[in-house]
Amino acid sequence: MKFAYRTSVTRQPLRRAVLALPVALACATALTVSSPVRAEGPAGPYQPVTNERLAHAAQGDGWLMYRHDYSSTGYSVLDGINTGNVARLKPVWDYETGSKSGHEAPPIVNGDYMFITTPKNGLLAFQASTGKLLWKYQRDLSDVGLKTICCDVVNRGVALYGNNVYMTTLDNHVLALDATTGKVVWDQALEAPDLGYAMTLAPLVVKGHVIVGVSGGEYGARGFIASLDATTGKQVWRQSTIPAPGEPGGDTWPKGAYKTGGGATWLTGSYDPQTDSLIWGVGNPGPWLAVLRPGDNLYTDSVIALNPATGKIKWHYQYTPNDTWDYDGTNEPVLTDLTYQGKAYKALVSASRNGWFYAVDRTNGKLIYAEKFAHATSVSGFKDGRPITDPAMRPDVDKEVFTCPSFLGGKNWWPIAVDPQTHFAYVPTLHTCMKMKGAAVSYKAGLPFLGETFTVMRDPEHPDDWGSVQAIDLNSGKRAWSFESALPWNGGMLATAGGVVFSGSADGYLYGFDAKTGSVLWKSPKMSSGVIGVPSTWKVGDRQYVGVYAGWGGGVPIWGGDMAKDPRVRSIPLGGHLYVFAL
Numbered sequence: 001m002k003f004a005y006r007t008s009v010t011r012q013p014l015r016r017a018v019l020a021l022p023v024a025l026a027c028a029t030a031l032t033v034s035s036p037v038r039a040e041g042p043a044g045p046y047q048p049v050t051n052e053r054l055a056h057a058a059q060g061d062g063w064l065m066y067r068h069d070y071s072s073t074g075y076s077v078l079d080g081i082n083t084g085n086v087a088r089l090k091p092v093w094d095y096e097t098g099s100k101s102g103h104e105a106p107p108i109v110n111g112d113y114m115f116i117t118t119p120k121n122g123l124l125a126f127q128a129s130t131g132k133l134l135w136k137y138q139r140d141l142s143d144v145g146l147k148t149i150c151c152d153v154v155n156r157g158v159a160l161y162g163n164n165v166y167m168t169t170l171d172n173h174v175l176a177l178d179a180t181t182g183k184v185v186w187d188q189a190l191e192a193p194d195l196g197y198a199m200t201l202a203p204l205v206v207k208g209h210v211i212v213g214v215s216g217g218e219y220g221a222r223g224f225i226a227s228l229d230a231t232t233g234k235q236v237w238r239q240s241t242i243p244a245p246g247e248p249g250g251d252t253w254p255k256g257a258y259k260t261g262g263g264a265t266w267l268t269g270s271y272d273p274q275t276d277s278l279i280w281g282v283g284n285p286g287p288w289l290a291v292l293r294p295g296d297n298l299y300t301d302s303v304i305a306l307n308p309a310t311g312k313i314k315w316h317y318q319y320t321p322n323d324t325w326d327y328d329g330t331n332e333p334v335l336t337d338l339t340y341q342g343k344a345y346k347a348l349v350s351a352s353r354n355g356w357f358y359a360v361d362r363t364n365g366k367l368i369y370a371e372k373f374a375h376a377t378s379v380s381g382f383k384d385g386r387p388i389t390d391p392a393m394r395p396d397v398d399k400e401v402f403t404c405p406s407f408l409g410g411k412n413w414w415p416i417a418v419d420p421q422t423h424f425a426y427v428p429t430l431h432t433c434m435k436m437k438g439a440a441v442s443y444k445a446g447l448p449f450l451g452e453t454f455t456v457m458r459d460p461e462h463p464d465d466w467g468s469v470q471a472i473d474l475n476s477g478k479r480a481w482s483f484e485s486a487l488p489w490n491g492g493m494l495a496t497a498g499g500v501v502f503s504g505s506a507d508g509y510l511y512g513f514d515a516k517t518g519s520v521l522w523k524s525p526k527m528s529s530g531v532i533g534v535p536s537t538w539k540v541g542d543r544q545y546v547g548v549y550a551g552w553g554g555g556v557p558i559w560g561g562d563m564a565k566d567p568r569v570r571s572i573p574l575g576g577h578l579y580v581f582a583l
Contacts, residue, residue, distance in 0.1 A: 046180050047111050049160040051207060055273065061539040063109045066157050066202035067415060068536070070271040071335035074417030075495045076537045080544035081583060082498030086512045086522045089546070089581045093131030095124070096528070097576035102553020104413075105157035105202070106492070106534035107578070113179065114538075116549070117155040118576060121169045125182060129540040131580060135182035144171045148446050149198040150218045151555035156268070156413075156534075157202035159210065161230045166210050168199035174212055174228055186233035190214070195445045196221035202268045204278075206308050209236060211278060213265025217328070220286040220449035223263035225278070227311060239311035241265060241282045241299050248313070249298035257293045260443045262286035263300045267330040267413055270348070272362055277305040277314060279348055279362060281330040289438045289451030290324030291396055297322055301329040303350065303360065315365035319352045320387060324394050324452075325378050325436065326407035327354040333362075334418045334425070338474045340368050349474060351416055351427045353409030354379045356387075357477050371477030373470060374410025374429055375461045378403045395452060397438040406434035406456045408555065415534060417493035417501065422515050424471040424480055426493040426501050431462035432563055456561025466563055469493075469503055469511075471518060481518035487568055488556055492534030494546070504531025504548050506572060510579070527579055530572040532556075543582055551576035 049064060058069035059077055067074050081089060097103065101119035107128070108115045114128035121139035126132060146153055149170055159166040164176045164185055172191040177184055190212070191197040196219030204211045209227040217223065223241040228234065241263035243249040253261060262285045269280030285293060285300040301320040304313050320327045333348040338359060348362040355376030359368040367385035380390040393403040414428045434456050441451035458466075467489030471480040491504035500521060501513040508530055512522035533549030552572045557564050564570065 044112055046113060046163060048162050049110060054205060062111065063107065063536040063538050064160055065108070065204065066106065066159070066268045067332060070273065072270040072332050072415070073334055073336070074415055074493055075419055077497045078537055078539055078544050079496065079498040080539065081496065081500060081537070081546065083500060083514060083521060085583060086498070086500050088583050089512065089522055089524070090583070091525065091579055092545070092582045093580050095126070095131060095133070095578045097122070097551070097578070099551070099576045100574040102152040102154045103533050103549035103551025103576040104154045104554065105549065106536040107547040108158050108160060109536065109538035110160055112540050115158050115160070115165050115179070116578060117157055117167060119155065120153050121155055121167065123158065123165065123167055123177065123182070125179070128538060128545065129543070137177060137182045139169050141170060145194045146170065148194055148196050148216070148219050150215065151558055152553045154200050154554060156200055159203040159205045161205040161208070161210070164230070166203045166205065168201060168203060168212055170198050170200070172197050172199050172214070174203065174210060174233065176230070176233060188228055188233035188235070190226055190235070201266055204268050204271065205230060206271050206278065209308060211269070211308070213267070213269070213280065215264050215266035217262035217264035217283040217286055218448055218450065219446065220260035220262060220443050221264065222259060222261055223265050223282060225265050225280055225306065225311065227308070237311035239306060239313065241304070243298060252296040252298045254293055254295065260286055260449060261293070261297065261300065265330065267332055270333050270335050271308065272335055274346065275305070275363055276308065277362070278308045279303060279305050279333045279335065281333060281350070283328045283330045284323055284326045286449045287441050287451035288324060288326050289441065290322045290394065291438065292451060295322060301327055303329060303333050303348065305362070305365065317360045317365045317367060318387070319356070319358060320354050320379055321389065325354070325403065327352065327378070327409065331411060331413065332415045334416060335362060336418050336474060340475060349418065349425055351411040351425070353405070353411065355405045355410035357427070357472055359474070359477065369477050373427060373472060373479065374431065375404040375433065375459050376410065395436045395438045397440065400435055400437035402433060402435050404433035404459055405430065406432040406561070407454060408432055408456060408559065412490070412555065414490055414532065415492045417495035418474070419495040419501070419515055421497065421499070422471070423474050424515065425474055426495060427470045427472055428489045428491055428493060428503060429468045429470050430488055431459040431465055431467060432456050433459050434561070454561070456559070456563050458562060466566070469513065483513065483518050488563060490554065490556060491531040494535040494537060496537060502535045502546055502548070504533060504535065504550065506530040506552070506569070508550055510535065510548050510581070524579070524581065528573060528577040529575050545580050545582045547578065547580040549576060549578055
C-alpha cells in the first residue's frame, strides 16, 4: 500500500488495516430513544449565536457552521498549529460512538461547547476543550423503514442560532434543540418517510431562517430547498428544483416527468451577502437513463442562486445537461474571488462529480472556466460556456459504455477547502471509471428509479491508485500539487492560516499537509477506522484544537464495485470514533 505526493520524491508505506468487513449499511436496525440524556454539567455560559456572529464566522475562534463560514471555505484563520510545530500534534481526548455506520459530520464549536451528530440522528454535546459529555439526544426511528435512504444512514451535522442547535433527520423532520440541555424546542415535518425522501445535510441559518435540502434523487423524489423560521419551525417558503410546466425551465422536461425528476439538494449550500443570494447545488435527474427524459432537465446537475427571503431562483449554471451518469451537481459551491486571464471575478468554485473543476461568476451564473481535475470522458468539452457531452459515452438499453469518472465522481460529497493565502483549492479526489448499461424501469414511490446497471472499475490513467488529494490554483484551474493514495480518499479538507491542510485517510490517519507544497508534515497515530468525516478546528483560551471522526461507511462500501472489492478497502475496520488533537 502506498501514498505519494508528486512534489516530493518518496512514497510512504502505510500499514494495512485489518478487522471487520464493510456491510450494506443502509438497512441497519433503527435506534429507539427520542429524548436527551443528561450526562455532565455545563461548560460555562453559552454564548448565543447571532446574525452578526454568523456573518463574521470566518474570523472567529470557533466553527459555527458546517463549512466554517457562509462562503463554505473550510478555512480557519487560526495559526497556533502551523508548519513549524504541527509535528508535535498529539491526541488530547476521544469518544467512541458505538455505531458501525458511516460518520460524516464535522465538530461544530461555539466557545467551549461542541456539537456533533452520529448515524441515525444521534446528537452529542461536549465540552470542546476536555471531551466531557454534556448531553446526548437520539431520534426515535423505530417506525422508519430506512429502505429509501441512500447511501448509508448518515448525518452531516448541525447549525447553530440563538440558543438552539438545528438538525435534519432521516424521517424528514427538522429539529431545534436547546444547546445547553438537549431538550427539543420544536420539531417540523417536511415529508413523510419511506416514500423516497430523506434528510442528511447540515442546515444553514441565514437571517433567522433555517435553510435545508433533501435527498432522494435515486428514488425519483422531486427535490426542493425549504426555509423555516428559526424560532417557531414554521415553513416560510419551499422552492422545487424541478420546474413544473409553465415555470421557467419547465419545457426542458417531457410531459409529466417533473413529478419524478429527482434534483435532490442533499448537501449544504453557501450564502453570498454581497448579492444576498443562497447558492446551492442540485443533484441528478430521475431516472438515471437519460433517453427516458429528453431535454436539459433543469435544474438537475446545476448550481442555483436563490433569494433567501422568498426562495425565488435568480440564475443557474448546469454542470451536466441531460445527465445519464448520476453526476449530480450537489458538491459544495465555495465562494471566492479570483483573477482569470487578467480579469477579476466574484466567483464560486466547485469540483464536480463529472471530473471538471468549475469557476462560475456568482453574480450572474456565467462560466469563467472549467478544467479537468480527474479523468473525464462523458463531459468532453465546452462551447459558449455550455458543457458538451459525448454521445458515444451515453448508455442505452442495448448499449454498454465504459466511461470516466464513475458515478461516484471525480469528487463525491467530501468537501474541498479554499485557502486565501495560497489561493489554492484542496480537493479530495477519486480515480474510478465505470461500465454502465441501460435497463427497463418504472416508477414506484419508495423504490429505486435508475434504469441502468453499473460497475465501478479502475481508472486506466491511475492503475495503482484509487484516490488522491490535489491542490488546484484558483486563478487557472490547474493542478499545483498532488498526493496519490492506493486507497480511495474520502476525507473532507480543512485549511488553516498556519499553512497546514488537514484530511483523513481511508486507513485511519489524519494527515497534515504543507499547504504550499503538499509535503506531509504530520500523520496522526492510527485511528480505529477509516475517515469519511470532515475535520474542523477551534480555539478555547490560548489552545487550538483539531477534531475529526473516524468511522468508515457511506456510499463506497455499498456502491463501490471493484474498488469496494479491493482487499485493502474491504479490510477497513468499522466503528465511529471522534478524535481531538492539540499541541
